[in-house]
Amino acid sequence: MKSNSSTDKTIFKLLSEILNALNNKLTTGRIFCDLEKAFDCVDHNKLQYYGITALIYTLIQSYLTGRYQCVVINSKISTYNMYSKRGINSKSVPQGFMLGLLLFLIYINDPPITSNDNATPILFASDTSIFITF
Secondary structure (H helix, E strand, O other): OOOOOHHHHHHHHHHHHHHHHHHOOOOEEEEEEEOOOHHHOOOOOHHHHOOOOHHHHHHHHHHHOOOEEOOEEOOOOOOOOEEOOOEEOOOOOOOOOHHHHHHHHHHHOOOOOOOOOOEEEEEEOOEEEEEEEO
16 A cells, blocks of 8 residues: 555554554444445535635536536447437536546535544545444
């Protein structure tokens, strides 16, 4: 693994929580949450919450608004490709571009709210887990 990477820090935090709980003879549990199609469920209005307004907001909105998507299946058997119907995608950010990644990070930036002091959220990309000790 790459030293001092986000993955290393996430694993270190998880192992630290587990070992600390075991040393204190506590029972532990973990809830795993995975955002399916995470880049397709980004709320564009959240930009205003982070202070992105006026011209920058308008530019980003024009970049994100009115995007269509379809699935293309390249046929190896024939010379024809298959296409799904085009559909508008109002809650997505394009993958493979820095702006898309930045917008996704803004989307998942809010830490999960837990109602229990014994619960510790551990975030990594589109995966969230909640570590519980009791």
